[in-house]
Amino acid sequence: MNPWFALAGAIILEVSGTISMKLSDGFTKLVPSVLIFVFYAASFAILTLALKKIDIGIAYAIWAGVGTALIAVIGVLYFKEPYSIMKGVSIFLIIAGVVGLNLSGLKH
Template sequence: MYYTGSGAYVVAYLYLVGAIAAEVFGTSLLKATDGFTRLWPTVACLAGYVLSFVLLSQAIKGVQVGVAYAIWSGLGTAAIVTIGAAFLNEPITVVKVVGVSLIVAGVVTLNVGGAAQH
């Protein structure tokens, strides 16, 4: 069932933003879990993933599944690459920049295509 009314899409996208934030939180803790051998980082990481999927499941009530997943995975990937470079001393390479740019372009393309079908 899709939300109805103009404010409903705002709510769906707020759920999606929350899902992205929770997924980025969980993913950013993966290294700290040390292969899921450290209890509290593991608990926090898994809680982030669970919350992300709960929020994503609410978001798809008002956003097409393909569009929501593209936004969730694409923006999450871009955020994790940025966090890796800023806080985990991972290098930013031309290949990474091109890859993230292609992901963002794909998300934009799906959104434009999805919006045209409403």
């Protein structure tokens, strides 16, 4: 399996787990509450596969950073959370940091 596809899958599963947290309404709804653990377990399992070929610092930064940025965007678009210029700039900085870290890991 391509490690970058594995990392992308791990990110999607992590985002799904976080969305399930919101939908669980504080563990009061059974299905989203169970899905939190299913999605996060699957995310960690697939992230582990990606770590076979991608440096841990790079993989974790991408997993956490992209996941955070996606959740922030989903929060604004789907859950109608308030948007501000500062929030937009902060999301951009997360993405810029992940790109910068990834570029610093390139071997010459």
